[in-house]
Amino acid sequence: MTSSACAAPLTVNELTEYWLNECAPDRELAIEEHLLGCRVCSGRLQDIVALADGVKNIVRRGGVGAIVTSTFVGRLKDAGVRVREYRLEPGGSVLCTIAPEDDLNVAYLAAPLEGVSRLDLVLHDPAADRSLRLEDIPFNPAAGGVVVAPEAAGLRRLGNATQRMQLIAVQASGESVLGSYTFIHSPYR
Amino acid sequence: MPPPIEPGTLDALEDAQLARRIIAAAPSIDEPAEAELCRRLAPRMRLYGLKHLRSAAAAADLVQDVLIMTLQRLRAGNIREPDHLVSFVLGTCRQVIIDQRRAQGRRERILATFAGDVPISEQPTSPPLDLERLQHCLTLLSERERTVVLMSFYDERQAADVGQEVGVSPANVRVIRHRSIERLRRCMEGVDSASGRQE
Numbered sequence: 001m002t003s004s005a006c007a008a009p010l011t012v013n014e015l016t017e018y019w020l021n022e023c024a025p026d027r028e029l030a031i032e033e034h035l036l037g038c039r040v041c042s043g044r045l046q047d048i049v050a051l052a053d054g055v056k057n058i059v060r061r062g063g064v065g066a067i068v069t070s071t072f073v074g075r076l077k078d079a080g081v082r083v084r085e086y087r088l089e090p091g092g093s094v095l096c097t098i099a100p101e102d103d104l105n106v107a108y109l110a111a112p113l114e115g116v117s118r119l120d121l122v123l124h125d126p127a128a129d130r131s132l133r134l135e136d137i138p139f140n141p142a143a144g145g146v147v148v149a150p151e152a153a154g155l156r157r158l159g160n161a162t163q164r165m166q167l168i169a170v171q172a173s174g175e176s177v178l179g180s181y182t183f184i185h186s187p188y189r
Numbered sequence: 190m191p192p193p194i195e196p197g198t199l200d201a202l203e204d205a206q207l208a209r210r211i212i213a214a215a216p217s218i219d220e221p222a223e224a225e226l227c228r229r230l231a232p233r234m235r236l237y238g239l240k241h242l243r244s245a246a247a248a249a250d251l252v253q254d255v256l257i258m259t260l261q262r263l264r265a266g267n268i269r270e271p272d273h274l275v276s277f278v279l280g281t282c283r284q285v286i287i288d289q290r291r292a293q294g295r296r297e298r299i300l301a302t303f304a305g306d307v308p309i310s311e312q313p314t315s316p317p318l319d320l321e322r323l324q325h326c327l328t329l330l331s332e333r334e335r336t337v338v339l340m341s342f343y344d345e346r347q348a349a350d351v352g353q354e355v356g357v358s359p360a361n362v363r364v365i366r367h368r369s370i371e372r373l374r375r376c377m378e379g380v381d382s383a384s385g386r387q388e
Contacts, residue, residue, distance in 0.1 A: 012374075013367050019240060022347050029279075035233055036282075037204060037275035042233040049239060051373065052342040054323045059343045063320075064327045066335045069354045075344055121332075138336045140356035 006040035015045045019052070062104025062152030067121070067137045070147055073106050090167075090179030097188045098155045105155055110145040111167045111178040118170040119178075121148070125163050136170075161185045199225040208271035211263040218264065227256050230278060237282050243345070251289075255281050319377070326376035334369040341366055 010018075010031060017023050018031045035042045058064050060081050077083050082101055086094045087108040098105050113119065121134040139146050146167065163185065167178040199207065199221055207229075210222040231252050238248025258281050262268050268277055327335055333355075340351045341362075348362040357365075 012370055013363070016366065016370060017363075020341065020345055020347050032237060033275055033279050035236065036230070036279050037233075039229065039233075042236055045236055046232065047374075048370070049236065050318045051323070051370070052345070054318045054320055055327075055339060055342040056344075057320060058324050058327065059339055063324050064335065064339075066339050067332050068336065068339065071354055072340055072343070079344070134332050137332045138355040138357070140354060142356070 006038050008034075010034060010041045010044070012044070012048070015041070015048055019045065019048055060103060062102075062149065065151040065154070066149050067134075067139070068106070068147050068149050069140070069143065070108065073147060073149075076104075086183075088179075088181040090181070093182035093184060095184050095186070097186055098152060099188045102152070104149055104152045106147055106149045107165070107181070107183070108145055108147050109165060109167060109179060109181050113139055113141045113144065113146075113169075113178070116141060116169045116171075116178070119146070120168045120170055120175075121146070122166040122168060123163065124166070125161070127161060155185070156187075158185055159187060204229060204274055205271040208263055208268065208274045211260070212266055212268070212271065215264050215266060223260055227260075230259070231256065234278065234282060237279075238286075241286055247289075251282065251285055254285050258285075322377055323373070326373050329376060330369055330372060334365055334372070337362055337365045338369045338373070 014031065018028060023031060035045060059076070060079075073083060073085070082103045084098060084102045084105045085108065086096055086105070087110070088094055089110050096105070116139070119137050119139050121137050123132045123134070124130075137146065148165065163183045165181045165183070169176050169178050202210075202225075204226065207222045207226045210219050211226065213219075214222070234252045234255055235248045238251035239245065242248055242251065255278060259278055262277070268274060327338065330338065336355060337351060340346055340354065341348075348359040348366065352359045352362045
């Protein structure tokens with residue numbers, strides 16, 4: 001195959017599915033034969049691999065806030081990521097911090113999620129009188145709660161502060177607060 | 190002997206043509222053709238190795254082993270159909286991985302015999318990713334998109350696994366994943382996702 005053109009380029013979907021081992025064996029073999037002969041498509045796969053590597057790097061140091069799962073946190077810990085964990089029941093509060101040796105913090109927010117079809121998370125900073133509403137966050141109704149992993153650098157910059165989170169079920173009939181959670185943060189001493 | 194090389198000639202040749210040059214040069218060694226073939230094949234083999242071994246070091250070992258074997262076979266005229274070079278390389282990659290799992294000592298023996306004889310470069314396969322930019326781009330995704338991207342790529346989880354964890358169907362995970370990758374790609378290229386304008 002020539003070095004600069006591809007007559008039948010693989011799509012990003014195909015390349016991603018290949019990389020994540022989602023292809024049937026016959027299809028995987030055909031893709032591999034194509035990739036070994038094609039600079040264009042192997043270059044595009046390289047872009048996906050670089051993206052995956054970048055994501056891994058950012059996740060390991062808590063570089064981006066996200067809603068995750070307890071299973072995912074378990075895999076991070078298994079891989080040596082140092083995770084500080086807080087568990088809160090609805091209406092609960094916790095004294096919290098982030099230590100220099102922590103890679104990231106996670107908060108387990110327990111809530112009754114059975115029957116909930118859409119869930120929003122509201123972050124409220126009373127001192128600044130500022131709220132941020134994250135709409136339609138991912139959750140598993142069977143999990144009994146959600147796991148929030150804030151960006152670590154943002155927590156490190158935080159002084160003494162009290163922040164609240166609320167989980168809100170959004171239904172056709174209206175909204176209902178499933179739980180409020182208070183974080184009394186202080187810098188690590 | 191192969192014909193003299195004009196500047197830029199090798200880059201225009203197909204992989205099979207490079208293979209023919211190497212075969213035709215034997216018992217001499219067509220170093221420019223070998224170097225060009227290695228330069229092309231190494232990053233592709235590395236991806237194959239990363240996919241199957243999930244280790245950069247093991248993938249680098251695979252590249253070295255398979256390039257040595259490929260060049261040795263070409264020099265010996267044992268690849269009769271250069272048009273099928275890719276099939277040979279793929280088959281060799283697969284076999285080397287099987288062999289690696291059977292006998293860890295094989296690589297050392299191959300290297301001890303041939304390593305100094307093959308023009309293998311350790312050139313980076315692509316420019317380093319701008320992690321600060323990627324971090325910014327990840328914050329522009331929706332919560333659902335960001336969760337799917339992190340959980341898919343942190344440790345290569347299939348759509349079915351991610352879907353089970355976050356309570357959506359595998360098909361839906363694939364749709365979200367595809368949309369997210371496209372948004373990240375555009376953001377990394379500096380395209381404003383809302384307007385489509387270059388930032």
